[in-house]
Amino acid sequence: MSPEGPFPGRRPKQLRSDEYMQLQRLVKGHAGLHLSSKKRQEVELKLAQWLRPGLNGAGLLADLARSPERLQELAEELTVGETYFYRNRPHFKALRTHVIPTLIRDAGAHRKLSFWSAGCATGEEPYSLAMLLDQHFPMLDRWSIHIRGSDLNRQFLERARQAVYSRWSLRSLEPELVERYFTRTNSYDPSSDYSHQLVAKLKRRVTVAEHNLTVDLDPPNLPPGGFDLVLCRNVLIYFDRPDSDRVITRLIGALRPGGYLFVGHVDSYPALGALDAEYKCGTFYYRKPTCPKPHRTSETQLIPGLAVRSVPPGATTTGGAVAPPKKRSTQRHLTPKRTTTPPAEEQTEDALNRARVQANTGQAAAALTSLQRLAERSGRLDHRVHFLRALVADQAGLRAQAQQSLRQALFLKRDFVVAHYFKGVVAERSQDWSVAQRCFQNAHELLQARFPDEVLEETGGLTAGRLHEILDQRLRFLRTEMETR
Ligand SMILES: C[S@@+](CC[C@H](N)C(=O)[O-])C[C@H]1O[C@@H](n2cnc3c(N)ncnc32)[C@H](O)[C@@H]1O
Known part of the structure; x- marks a missing residue:
């Protein structure tokens, strides 16, 4: 058609x-x-x-x-079924070097591992996992390994069952892997480019089933104790924020304690706060804690990997690093008489801190009210007030407000690196690829003037060097996305 x-x-x-x-x-x-x-x-x-x-x-x-x-x-x-083998290489590198070795260690004597690719489209994702295991963990041949793929789209699932792929799907595989894991066929659709049949050994490792993430409560064939690893990449972007959070909560429920969750690059949601974020091989992924996390009171992850910490009273956050509170002068005669109304600067710091605590403890509405007041009074020219407002508004699903506050933050401080980065994250999430690319490039350029170990303002400890790595990875991802669209 x-x-x-x-x-x-x-x-x-x-x-x-x-x-x-x-x-x-x-x-x-x-x-x-x-x-x-x-x-x-x-x-x-x-x-x-x-x-x-x-x-x-x-x-x-x-x-x-x-x-x-x-x-x-x-x-x-x-539905959009765009997918390909080994999509997002850093994820597969993190799986190979950290996640799978940890899962193997954890599995110990029972020698069983269960994986779920939720929203697997035509199967490239679960089969990539099977390929990775075969390539790098041959001892798993003697284990019981189950990889489940699921999707809403029955036509995609049928193609996953056939496991016959076009060159386009194999575009990021090295020729040796194509040679090793595919045979040439003309039987599926001779008039098309669908001419690569996946070998039976990998095909056997994966079973696929219809499953609707927003409607069906239980995942297909939930193993007793839960999955060791769930991949749900590039799926949540099609849902609105409350639905994404609900789906994430269910995915977490399907994981065993200590199990891992991988979501797409641009997927950053409050429900992920129940998990520990790990950053390896230039990418983020999440791990379910072995005992439930206490309600976060000291920090939250409003942007993946970036915590917004409250600052001790009296401390400043110049350049991002928290400076200790200034000692009060001991020379009584020089100390100005304490007035009942603290100076505007102090008011702003206290109110900002209060808003950070509110944001970190999930009180988005209260945080927004505090920030609104600040933005109208003492903090109106403070880029941090507008930035925090953007983060909280975004978390609460108020996209227009988030974007406006970001614009204000950047108007007040043009070289505010993390605001450029966050603007890119928001644009990426709305699939505004060219805007996202521009924002990431701006952040990238600004970082050239920073030392790698410099802690960036309003990031809760992120260094320039680390953000540089993240930006490289995101820009690479954007290039691929823009080329394939
Ligand atoms: C862009 S593909 C992602 C494929 C693969 N996970 C990847 O990252 O390459 C998104 C997939 O999500 C599926 N999907 C969308 N809504 C879904 C839902 N409510 N339940 C299950 N799958 C859904 C679509 O059918 C599509 O196959």
Whole structure:
């Protein structure tokens, strides 16, 4: 089907705004997919083939509301199955060098490992895992290994079962791996490029099943005790924030204590706060603590890897490093008489600290109110106030407010590195690839003037060197995404 539907060249029939909203509700309820207004044109293009003479928007919506099967078909039409073998190399490097060796050590005598690729599309992700195990951990041949893939889209799952791939899917594999793990075939679809059949040994290791992450409570074949590793990469971006958090909470529930969770680059959600973030091989991933974490009171991860810490009273955060509180003068006669109203600077520091504590303990509304007051009074010219406001607003799902506060923070301090970085993270999450690239490049350039061990302002300890690594990785990821779209 042409991307314009059955009538190429013709503008697709439009849904009225209320109809589009109804469609949004139906699709969200069925599959969690968040059809933002930005995607409206793209969605309507896909819908063109569903609207035929005699079936207008209202008729189609009535059909969809009546028939879960039709709704499933539409959800399948709207899902994006972009994937390829060894997508996001740093993840696979971290799996090879840290995660799998730890899991093997933990498994000890029982010699069993269970993996789940949630939102596996056409199977490249779970098969990449099988490939990695075969390549680097041959002793696992004698273990009981189960890799499960699941997806909402039945057509994708059927292709995963066939395990016949195009060159495009293999684009990031070295020729030796293609040689070792694929045989040439023409049987699947001789007219297309689908000519690489995965070898039986890897195919056997993976089973796939239909599963809807936003609706089905239990994962497919949940092993007793939970999975050792769950991959749910590049899936959550299609959901809205509350649904993503709900899904993450379920994924965490499906992990055994000590198990690992990998989400996509751009996926950063409050629910991940229940896990320990690890940063290895230039990438973040998460581990479920062996005993539940106490409610965070001292720090939170509003941006992956970046904590926002409260600062001891009287300390300053110049350049990011927390300087100890200044000693009060012992010379009584020089000490100004303490007034009942502290100076504006002190008020700002105290109020900022209060807001940080509120943000860190999940009291987003209270933090926003404190910051709003600050932004109207003593802190209006303080870039940190606006930045913290952006972080908390983003965490609370208030995207427009987050973006406005970020703009203000950057207006007040043009070389505020972490604000450029965070602006890029937000843009990346909305798939504004070129904006994200520009922001990351700005941050990258600003870092050239910093020493690698310099702690960056408002990052809770992140050094310039480390952010440099993160930016390199994110820019590489963006280049790949932009090339493949
Ligand atoms: C872009 S692909 C990601 C594939 C793979 N995880 C990767 O990173 O390469 C997103 C997949 O999520 C699936 N998906 C979207 N909504 C889902 C839902 N509610 N439940 C399960 N899978 C879903 C889509 O069908 C699609 O196959």
